[in-house]
Amino acid sequence: MRTSIATVSLSGSLTEKLTAASRAGFDGVEIFENDLLASPLTPEEIRGRCADLGLTIDLYQPMRDIEAVPSDEFGRNLRRARHKFELMRRLGADTVLVCSSVHPLAVDDDALAAYHLRQLADLAQDFGIRVAYEALAWGRHVSTYDHAWRIVEAADHPALGTCLDSFHILSRGSEPKSLEGIADIPGEKIFFLQLADAPLLAMDVLQWSRHYRCFPGQGGFDVADLVRRVLQTGYDGPLSLEVFNDVFRQAEAGPTAVDAHRSLLVLQDAVGVSTPPAPVVPTGVAFAELVTPDAEPISALLGALGFTRTARHRSKPVDLWQQGEARVLVNTAGAARRDGTGLAAIGLESPDPAAAARRAEALLAPVLPRRRALEDAPLDAVEAPDGTELFFCATDRPELPNWRTDFTDVGHESGTPGVMGIDHLALVQPWHHFDEATLFHRSVLGLHAQESVDVADPYGLMRSRAVTNADGSVRIALSVGAAPTDDTVHAQHIALATDDVVGAARRFREAGGRVLPIPGNYYDDLAARYEFADGELETYRELGILYDRDPHGEFRHCYTVTVGRVFFELVQRDGYRGYGAQNAPVRLAAQHAGRPVR
Numbered sequence: 050m051r052t053s054i055a056t057v058s059l060s061g062s063l064t065e066k067l068t069a070a071s072r073a074g075f076d077g078v079e080i081f082e083n084d085l086l087a088s089p090l091t092p093e094e095i096r097g098r099c100a101d102l103g104l105t106i107d108l109y110q111p112m113r114d115i116e117a118v119p120s121d122e123f124g125r126n127l128r129r130a131r132h133k134f135e136l137m138r139r140l141g142a143d144t145v146l147v148c149s150s151v152h153p154l155a156v157d158d159d160a161l162a163a164y165h166l167r168q169l170a171d172l173a174q175d176f177g178i179r180v181a182y183e184a185l186a187w188g189r190h191v192s193t194y195d196h197a198w199r200i201v202e203a204a205d206h207p208a209l210g211t212c213l214d215s216f217h218i219l220s221r222g223s224e225p226k227s228l229e230g231i232a233d234i235p236g237e238k239i240f241f242l243q244l245a246d247a248p249l250l251a252m253d254v255l256q257w258s259r260h261y262r263c264f265p266g267q268g269g270f271d272v273a274d275l276v277r278r279v280l281q282t283g284y285d286g287p288l289s290l291e292v293f294n295d296v297f298r299q300a301e302a303g304p305t306a307v308d309a310h311r312s313l314l315v316l317q318d319a320v321g322v323s324t325p326p327a328p329v330v331p332t333g334v335a336f337a338e339l340v341t342p343d344a345e346p347i348s349a350l351l352g353a354l355g356f357t358r359t360a361r362h363r364s365k366p367v368d369l370w371q372q373g374e375a376r377v378l379v380n381t382a383g384a385a386r387r388d389g390t391g392l393a394a395i396g397l398e399s400p401d402p403a404a405a406a407r408r409a410e411a412l413l414a415p416v417l418p419r420r421r422a423l424e425d426a427p428l429d430a431v432e433a434p435d436g437t438e439l440f441f442c443a444t445d446r447p448e449l450p451n452w453r454t455d456f457t458d459v460g461h462e463s464g465t466p467g468v469m470g471i472d473h474l475a476l477v478q479p480w481h482h483f484d485e486a487t488l489f490h491r492s493v494l495g496l497h498a499q500e501s502v503d504v505a506d507p508y509g510l511m512r513s514r515a516v517t518n519a520d521g522s523v524r525i526a527l528s529v530g531a532a533p534t535d536d537t538v539h540a541q542h543i544a545l546a547t548d549d550v551v552g553a554a555r556r557f558r559e560a561g562g563r564v565l566p567i568p569g570n571y572y573d574d575l576a577a578r579y580e581f582a583d584g585e586l587e588t589y590r591e592l593g594i595l596y597d598r599d600p601h602g603e604f605r606h607c608y609t610v611t612v613g614r615v616f617f618e619l620v621q622r623d624g625y626r627g628y629g630a631q632n633a634p635v636r637l638a639a640q641h642a643g644r645p646v647r
C-alpha cells in the first residue's frame with residue numbers, strides 16, 4: 050500500500066521534513082498548514098520539491114471550526130476555504146482535512162453541520178478538491194467517527210467523505226462493539242486514513258493526542274485491528290502517519306522518518322498486505338563485545354569476576370574472555386572509542402543468520418559489511434538504533450561461518466565457573482530513540498516487549514522496558530532518561546548469571562574486585578519487608594547484595610563498580626522474572642555517590 054506521513058510528525062523545516070520522508074521511503078506526505086506558512090518556499094516550489102523527491106501531497110490540513118456555526122461565521126468560513134482551495138491548487142493537493150468544530154458558537158445540530166459541509170464540498174468540487182471530515186475526540190458536538198460519518202452520509206455529496214484517525218477512534222475505547230460501525234462506511238467514502246498509536250495513559254484526551262502519540266507498534270492501541278477493519282471496507286488510499294509527539298518534534302528528522310516507515314512496514318506485515326521475511330528469533334547470547342582504549346582495568350575486572358582470557362583474534366587486538374557460557378570480547382583496536390570503555394556489540398545466536406539479516410534489511414535496519422578484513426569469517430550484522438552492532442551468530446553450526454574461528458586459543462582453560470552465562474544486557478538508549486529501540490527489537494529481532502516501568506534516579510526518572518525471547522535466553526533491558534544523561538552513571542551493563550551470588554561476590558572481592566557499596570538504610574528496609582534466615586541479611590549487607598521477590602521466585606544481585614561506561618552485575622535468579630527494578634533507585638544513587646569527581 051502507499052505510505053504517507055504528516056509533516057507535523059517530523060522535526061525541522063519543511064524542506065528537511067520532506068527530504069527525511071523521501072529518504073525513508075514514504076510515497077507521500079500530509080502537509081500541515083503551519084509548516085507551509087513558515088516555509089520560505091512558494092506553493093509551486095513546494096510542489097516541485099515534492100515531485101523531485103518522489104512524494105505526492107496526499108492531504109492538506111487542517112481546516113477547523115467550519116460547520117454548525119452561525120451563518121455570518123459560516124460565510125467567513127467559505128471565504129477562508131476559497132483562499133485555501135486556491136492555495137491547494139497551486140500545491141497540487143486534492144484532499145483537505147476538516148476536523149470537527151470546537152468553536153464556542155457551534156451548535157449541536159447535525160442537519161446544519163451536514164448542510165454546511167455540503168456547501169463546502171460544492172465549493173471544493175469547483176477546484177477539483179475532496180473534503181475529508183474527521184471527528185476530533187474532543188470535538189464540541191462531534192467526537193466519534195460514526196457521528197462524523199452520519200453527517201457525511203446525510204450531506205450526501207460526492208466531494209465529501211470522512212477521514213478516520215486511529216487516535217481519535219481508539220482513544221475513546223477499543224471494544225469490538227465500538228469499532229463495528231467502520232464496516233458500515235463504504236470504502237470509497239473513507240477519503241483518508243491517519244494512523245497513530247499512543248501509550249495507554251489516563252489523561253485529558255487533547256493533551257494525550259498533542260504530546261504522546263507515537264508510531265504504530267510503540268504504544269498500547271491495537272492499530273492493526275483498526276487497519277484490518279478499514280481495509281475490509283475497500284479503502285485503498287494511503288496509510289498515513291499523523292503523530293504529534295514532543296520527542297519526535299525535537300529529534301533529528303532522518304532517523305525518526307526511518308522509525309516511522311519501519312512502523313508501517315511492520316503494520317502491513319501484521320495485517321497481511323505485505324510479507325517481509327519472517328523474523329528469526331535469537332536463541333541465546335554468543336558474546337558481548339567491549340571496546341576500550343586501555344585493556345588493563347577491564348581485564349582486571351573480568352579476571353576478578355572469574356573470567357579467563359581463553360583466545361585472541363587472529364589479526365586484531367581483540368581478546369576473548371570466558372566463564373561458563375559467558376563470553377566477553379575486549380577490543381582495543383585503534384578505532385576504539387576515545388570516550389572510554391563501552392559496550393559496542395552483541396553476538397546473538399541465530400537459527401538462520403542470513404535470514405535474520407534479510408528481515409532486518411527489509412525493516413530498514415542498517416546492515417553492516419559481512420567482513421571487516423579478508424581473513425575474517427563473514428558474519429551477518431546490523432546496527433541497532435543506539436549504535437550497538439548486533440551480530441547474528443551460528444556458533445554450533447559447522448556448515449556456517451563462525452565468529453569463533455577468527456580466534457586462536459591462548460592455552461588458558463577457564464576454571465570452575467561461578468558464572469554460568471549472560472543473564473541479560475542492559476542498554477541505556479539515547480533519550481530520543483527509546484520508542485524506536487523497542488519497536489526495533491520487537492520487529493527486527495522478533496523479541497517480546499514487556500511493560501515499561503519507571504525507575505526513580507536521584508537526578509531524574511528512568512523508563513525501562515525489557516525485550517526477551519520466549520525462554521528468557523535472550524534478555525535485553527532498554528532504558529532511557531527524560532533528557533540527555535551522564536554516561537558514567539547511566540552506563541550499559543552486562544548481567545552475569547550465577548546460582549550462588551554470595552559465593553561469586555565473595556570470590557570477586559577476594560580477587561581484588563570492588564562491589565558497589567549499598568547504604569545501610571536499604572538493609573534496614575529489607576529487614577522490615579521480608580524475613581531472612583539467621584545471618585543472611587548480614588551477608589548481603591557485607592557484600593552489597595540486593596534482594597527482590599516476585600510471584601515466580603527470588604532475586605539476589607550485586608554490582609561491580611563502573612569502568613568507563615560499563616559495569617557488571619551478578620544475578621542469582623531463582624525463578625524470578627524481573628530485573629530488580631525495585632532496587633534500581635538504590636543502585637543508581639549508589640552509582641552517583643561513587644562517581645569519580647571531575
Ligand SMILES: O=C(O)c1ccc(O)c(O)c1
Nearest residue numbers: 111146148183214258259
Ligand atoms: O490536534 C489537532 O488539532 C488535530 C488536527 C488535525 C488532525 O488530523 C488531528 O488528528 C488533530
Ligand SMILES: [Mg+2]
Nearest residue numbers: 183214243291
Ligand atoms: Mg487526525
